[in-house]
Amino acid sequence: MKLSTKGRYAVTAMMDIALHEKVGPVTLADISQCQGISLSYLEQLFSKLRKNGLVKGVRGPGGGYRLAKPASDISVADIIDSVDEKLDLTKCGGKGNCNQGKKCITHQLWFDLTCDLHRYLGGIKLDQYVNRPQISELVKKQDVQYGRFLNRRTAA
Amino acid sequence: MKLSTKGRYAVTAMMDIALHEKVGPVTLADISQCQGISLSYLEQLFSKLRKNGLVKGVRGPGGGYRLAKPASDISVADIIDSVDEKLDLTKCGGKGNCNQGKKCITHQLWFDLTCDLHRYLGGIKLDQYVNRPQISELVKKQDVQYGRFLNRRTAA
DNA sequence: TAATTCCTGACTAAATTACTCAGGAATTTA
DNA sequence: TAAATTCCTGAGTAATTTAGTCAGGAATTA
Numbered sequence: 001m002k003l004s005t006k007g008r009y010a011v012t013a014m015m016d017i018a019l020h021e022k023v024g025p026v027t028l029a030d031i032s033q034c035q036g037i038s039l040s041y042l043e044q045l046f047s048k049l050r051k052n053g054l055v056k057g058v059r060g061p062g063g064g065y066r067l068a069k070p071a072s073d074i075s076v077a078d079i080i081d082s083v084d085e086k087l088d089l090t091k092c093g094g095k096g097n098c099n100q101g102k103k104c105i106t107h108q109l110w111f112d113l114t115c116d117l118h119r120y121l122g123g124i125k126l127d128q129y130v131n132r133p134q135i136s137e138l139v140k141k142q143d144v145q146y147g148r149f150l151n152r153r154t155a156a
Numbered sequence: 157m158k159l160s161t162k163g164r165y166a167v168t169a170m171m172d173i174a175l176h177e178k179v180g181p182v183t184l185a186d187i188s189q190c191q192g193i194s195l196s197y198l199e200q201l202f203s204k205l206r207k208n209g210l211v212k213g214v215r216g217p218g219g220g221y222r223l224a225k226p227a228s229d230i231s232v233a234d235i236i237d238s239v240d241e242k243l244d245l246t247k248c249g250g251k252g253n254c255n256q257g258k259k260c261i262t263h264q265l266w267f268d269l270t271c272d273l274h275r276y277l278g279g280i281k282l283d284q285y286v287n288r289p290q291i292s293e294l295v296k297k298q299d300v301q302y303g304r305f306l307n308r309r310t311a312a
Numbered sequence: 313t314a315a316t317t318c319c320t321g322a323c324t325a326a327a328t329t330a331c332t333c334a335g336g337a338a339t340t341t342a
Numbered sequence: 343t344a345a346a347t348t349c350c351t352g353a354g355t356a357a358t359t360t361a362g363t364c365a366g367g368a369a370t371t372a
Contacts, residue, residue, distance in 0.1 A: 001236060001273070003157050003245040003266070004360065012262045019261070027317065036255060041362055047319070060370025061316045076265070080157060089159045099192060105175070105294055106168045109232070109285060110159070113276070117157070120272065129265060138261055160329070183348065197331055203350070216339025217347045 007084040009037050010045050014079050017055065018071045018126040019139045023149050025064030034146050045083050052082040071130055077121035087121070089114045163240040165193050166201050170235050173211065174227045174282040175295045179305050181220030190302050201239050208238035227286055233277035243277070245270045 012035050017026045028046065032039040046065060049055045054074055055065045067074065080087055090110040092098040098107055129135050143149065168191050173182045184202065188195040202221060205211045212224045223230065236243055246266040247254040254260035285291050299305065 001157070001159050001163060001240060001243050001245075005247070006360075007157060008245075008247060008262065008266070009361095011265070012260060015261050025317095029317080035260065038362055040364075043319070044362090050319090057318050058370085059316080059318045059368075061372070063317050063370070065318085084157060087157050089157075089164075091161070091164060103294070104168060104191065105171050105291055105298075106164065106285075108288075108290070109167070109280070110164070116276065117273075120269070124265070129262075132264075134264070135261055138259070142261075162329075165330095181348095185348080194331055196333075199350070200331090206350090213349050214339085215337075215347080215349045217341065219339070219348050221349085 001089075003080075004084060006045065007080040009035075009042070010049060010079050010083040011076055013037065013042060013045065014049070014054065014067075014074065014126060015129060015135075016139070017065055017067060018074075018130045019136065020149070021067060021071065021130075025058045025062070025066045027064040030064070030146070030148055034142050034148070048083045049079070052078070054078060054082060067126075071127035072125050074126045075122045076124045076126075077118055080121065087114065087118055089117070157245075159236075160240055162201065163236040165191075165198070166205060166235050166239040167232055169193065169198060169201065170205070170210065170223075170230065170282060171285060171291075172295070173221055173223060174230075174286050175292065176305070177223060177227065177286075181214045181218070181222045183220040186220075186302070186304055190298050190304070204239045205235070208234070210234060210238060223282075227283035228281050230282045231278045232280045232282075233274055236277065243270065243274055245273070 013028075013031050016031050016035060020026050028039055028042045031037065032042055046055060046057070050057060050068075053068050056068045057063070057065055077087060086093070088094060090098065090107060091104065092107070094111060094114070096103045096107060098104040169184075169187050172187050172191060176182050184195055184198045187193065188198055202211060202213070206213060206224075209224050210230055211221045213219070213221055233243060242249070244250060246263060247260065248263070250267060250270070252259045252263060254263055
């Protein structure tokens with residue numbers, strides 16, 4: 001069982017934006033460089049994140065992306081669902097027709113697990129990690145290393 | 157986030173064997189037909205399950221596969237780990253070198269989640285499902301439908 | 313007007329997944 | 343002992359998904 005980079009990249013990028021919410025919009029170019037993710041690929045992911053109402057794009061110089069709602073309202077499940085198709089472990093997509101129209105003998109197992117996962121990831125909100133000292137410490141070092149936000153006035 | 161058919165097939169097949177433990181060894185040909193899984197593919201998976209000590213092969217007519225230890229000692233995590241490589245959601249395989257030798261800003265998140273998943277799936281043992289009335293009902297119907305085990309003496 | 317940034321769609325390379333094929337080895341039954 | 347049955351192995355392949363590229367347009371700011 002694996003998580004595709006799609007989901008991982010999206011969560012990482014969203015976390016980056018959440019961590020800089022007070023500074024202002026974050027450009028994909030910055031995220032690309034700091035997190036080591038291809039720019040064009042990020043653009044594809046953010047197209048989906050935007051369509052799912054998780055981020056807002058701000059064009060022009062000084063622009064970038066910002067969260068479309070408070071970090072406390074955005075869960076990891078929201079993000080993964082947006083980019084990675086559905087978070088589902090059943091063969092049948094939950095329909096119960098996995099073996100010749102009937103439920104296969106492991107249907108219930110995967111169905112239950114999918115529900116639990118969803119509940120678990122739905123309970124993890126972005127702000128929980130933003131406020132962790134270890135994480136904000138990490139991102140502060142990264143910002144210095146890459147010289148981010150040097151000539152920017154702090155946003156209101 | 158998805159489960160590959162590899163993991164799903166393996167758990168389904170193991171469940172099939174566990175459900176027929178009292179009847180005797182189960183052939184891959186039977187599993188292939190009833191569960192709709194390619195025979196050659198099953199053989200590949202069972203090679204791994206055998207190497208990981210989950211099943212024993214019995215050759216010759218009347219042979220098949222049986223569990224190498226009690227169903228209460230085999231967890232879903234054991235099975236998935238055997239065939240599906242490792243159950244890991246981090247980018248770095250848990251090493252913590254996901255971003256230029258350091259931990260990426262979401263490392264802890266995926267690491268925690270991987271641990272939880274492992275604990276969860278490790279707690280689900282085959283026998284829990286074998287004893288469910290819905291499941292044994294389902295498999296009984298299947299057996300009739302495919303005419304399984306018709307000329308077989310019940311094993312001691 | 314020039315620079316910056318988002319935004320879109322079509323294309324492609326690489327990796328993985330799922331599966332096939334061919335044949336050998338052990339065991340049982342007749 | 344011969345034939346049938348089943349496990350067992352490894353090499354090869356088709357299909358799908360993943361990850362990424364490329365080209366160019368639209369909005370905004372300075």
